[in-house]
Amino acid sequence: MRTTALFLIPVTALAFLAACSPGSDDTSRTGDAPRTATGDTARRDTGITGAASEEEFKAMHQLRGDQAPAARGTMIDLAGSRAYLSLPPEAAAPMPGLIVIHEWWGLNDHIKHWSDRLAADGYATLAVDLFGGKVADNPDSAMAFTKSVDEAQAFRILAAADTFLASDPRIRARKRGSIGWCFGGAWSLQAALRQRDLDACVIYYGRLVTSAGEFRGLRTPVLGHFANRDRSITPEMVDRFETALNEAGVPHEIHRYDADHAFANPSGGNYDEPAAAQAWERTRAFLSAHLEQGSGTGVAK
Numbered sequence: 001m002r003t004t005a006l007f008l009i010p011v012t013a014l015a016f017l018a019a020c021s022p023g024s025d026d027t028s029r030t031g032d033a034p035r036t037a038t039g040d041t042a043r044r045d046t047g048i049t050g051a052a053s054e055e056e057f058k059a060m061h062q063l064r065g066d067q068a069p070a071a072r073g074t075m076i077d078l079a080g081s082r083a084y085l086s087l088p089p090e091a092a093a094p095m096p097g098l099i100v101i102h103e104w105w106g107l108n109d110h111i112k113h114w115s116d117r118l119a120a121d122g123y124a125t126l127a128v129d130l131f132g133g134k135v136a137d138n139p140d141s142a143m144a145f146t147k148s149v150d151e152a153q154a155f156r157i158l159a160a161a162d163t164f165l166a167s168d169p170r171i172r173a174r175k176r177g178s179i180g181w182c183f184g185g186a187w188s189l190q191a192a193l194r195q196r197d198l199d200a201c202v203i204y205y206g207r208l209v210t211s212a213g214e215f216r217g218l219r220t221p222v223l224g225h226f227a228n229r230d231r232s233i234t235p236e237m238v239d240r241f242e243t244a245l246n247e248a249g250v251p252h253e254i255h256r257y258d259a260d261h262a263f264a265n266p267s268g269g270n271y272d273e274p275a276a277a278q279a280w281e282r283t284r285a286f287l288s289a290h291l292e293q294g295s296g297t298g299v300a301k
Contacts, residue, residue, distance in 0.1 A: 051234045056232075061103075061104065062269035063137065068108075069113050073085050073086030073119070073125075079161075082107075083126050086124075095123065096292065097171055100118065100128070101128060101188050106131040107129040108135050123287070130149055155190075175291045175292070176291075178201055179204075181264060182204065182206060188203050192220045200220065202224075202225075209244065210244050215250050216248055218248065219250075222251070222253075224238070225279045226255070226256050227259040229260045229261075233261065235256070259272040259275040
């Protein structure tokens, strides 16, 4: 059996605007010479877009309009919001569970398809909606929706998702993880840091934490996928993230790909099939190692 997971830690609502997961407070850009700010229009808001300006960040995300396969799961009510539940075919409780967290486009059909793919590997997947039912079809809307996220409500939804996976009689997940992409990758990390009971955390190029102090005591294994040509979550940011994990003694795997930001989104303009396929297989192996009912993760329950 194979699985995927992601977790998140608390930060201000503005920091989460990191759309497809802007990075820390680094203002450098890989491969670019330093820029001189000449006023507010030149200033970078790293809390929202990492090392890229808003316009540059929006340009990294373009939907191609591809249609996702038909969804196989169902929508449920969750903490005043809605979520997409996909269960493994013919599986019986207990089974491992995954909190799936959408990109800055929202809970669209492509995220539901990701949930179905993970369910086919044996995981009960619950794709949460942090946009209150809104789904973006262009970068301007996606940025606006990301900025409007209520941080407290988002944490309530994530906590409710964890509780649902553990307690629903169809699932009764003893091991649970989180996974997310971009905006969702940032929240996946936050979930791991806030809830502290997850058994796996998967991050695809999401906003990062680079202080070892934030990770003290965290025993959730972390898997991170990052792009070497990403101008938002830059390699330098990933270096600091990895250093912080090492200093705090957090079990982790960090993988880097010769690709651009959002390389794993098959409906996006930056999709890189070889890199996405390699990341997917690594994700499956990681989840299998840490979320199978009989596996040992070192995480106390």
